[in-house]
Amino acid sequence: MxxxxxxxxxxxxxxxxxxxxxxxxxxxxxxxxxxxxxxxxxxxxxxxxxxxxxxxxxxxxxxxxxxxxxxxxxxxxxxxxxxxxxxxxxxxxxxxxxxxxxxGRFCLQPGDLNGRYLLIATGTGVTPYRSMLPLLATAMAERGLQVVLLQGARSPAELLYSEDFEAFAAAQPNFRYIPCLSRELPADPGPDVRHGYVQQHLADLAPDAATDIAYLCGNPDMVDACVDALKLAGLGNSQIRREKYVSSK
Missing domain, CATH: 2.40.30.10 (Translation factors)
Structure with a gap:
């Protein structure tokens, strides 16, 4: 126990x-x-x-x-x-x-020497990335790391912790925040807001096995679809870190 x-x-x-x-x-x-x-x-x-x-x-x-x-x-x-x-x-x-x-081991690894992290989430699967922000800030300052967060939700009201990610992106030029909304767009969407699901827009980031490590957290169907796309792009298992969330009563 x-x-x-x-x-x-x-x-x-x-x-x-x-x-x-x-x-x-x-x-x-x-x-x-x-x-x-x-x-x-x-x-x-x-x-x-x-x-x-x-x-x-x-x-x-x-x-x-x-x-x-x-x-x-x-x-x-x-x-x-x-x-x-x-x-x-x-x-x-x-x-x-x-x-x-x-x-759990869904953590940033001290030995990573990649040039970019792709952080992909739906629903409450975005919560681990919020806790990673201070470590990412240090890595960006020390080694010029690039980070992209692709966050999926149905509507702007369901983008969890979006204020934190927007503020972090405004303060960190190496951090890009891309909300993907499947049903409802904001009245005045910013240039990085996308309509659709995160797996539909992953290819736009041109995943690259030479530079990228991807983290996937949230809906199991999303995770599986993104894993398939990343493997097609050439990323190996060690470059794809995943955690599936299933709602329980």
Missing amino acids: PVQFPMKLVDRRMLAPTVGHYQFLRDDGQPLDFQPGQFIQVHFQYADGTQTKRSYSLATLHDHALGPGEAVDIAVSFVPGGAATALFEGLDIGGQLSASGPY
Whole structure:
């Protein structure tokens, strides 16, 4: 059994009509040392007492190990009738839940010498990239790295953390942010806004095995389609890092 620890809710807000942003403090006085791209598991039980858990990538912006008293962020998708949805909707500020982790290897690798990262996401799959921004800023400054974030959603209201990515792009000339909207475009779309799905616009970035490493996170169909396209472009398995998100009740 993984070691569980208490997390106390200190803030929450809605990111989109069906996605909430939750901020927690580890409530046992211990640090939560994690690498951007990792996730925690929240443990709870169904009404019949059966134990279960849900995984949530950490969206925390940081460039250091988090010490006691430093908060962590997650994005939670609300699923109608879902047990986890009921847990989070019923959690008041100051309320506790039980978590374990961090887990996962969907992280930037210190030994990477690539010229460009292609970061591709749909839905809450974009949360790991938010936590990577400070590390990406360092890599861009130290070795001239280029980064492109391709984020898919149905409408502008569902582009999670878009304000953070837009601000980062404005401050970092080597970072390009491309929202891909499948249903509804903004009234005044910027030059990098695209209509359609991320997999439809991946080819526009001309993936190059000589320079690129790609990260894929989100809808399994999107991940599979992008993997196929990247392999056709010549990228090998070591250059394609993926994590699939499946909504659970």
